[in-house]
Amino acid sequence: MPLKDLISIGKRMTDRKTQRNAYPNGLICLKGGDLASETANFRKITEIMEIKTWFKEEFFKDKKVIYVQL
Known part of the structure; x- marks a missing residue:
């Protein structure tokens, strides 16, 4: 699902x-x-963290945890 829809x-x-x-x-x-x-429209209120910092499995290589203040 696109980020804008999740935020809505x-x-x-x-x-x-x-x-x-x-x-x-x-x-x-x-x-x-x-x-x-x-995330371009939400750049000022967005934090992006690499999940591979915590999980070493191949599945998480391109995954990120995103926080957007509402």
């Missing part, structure tokens, strides 16, 4: 007024492939 769904399901975490309420998802165009 996340905004409807998230209480953005109540903060109980170190990070502001947002969307955390696992995505793969080239994410440059998909």
Whole structure:
């Protein structure tokens, strides 16, 4: 599912007024492939972390954990 669609769904399901975490309420998802165009519109509020840092299996080679503040 495209990131913009995930964000749209996340905004409807998230209480953005109540903060109980170190990070502001947002969307955390696992995505793969080239994410440059998909995250371009969200660059200021996006963090991208390589999941291969934690998982060494081949499946995770191109996967990333993405956080977008809602």
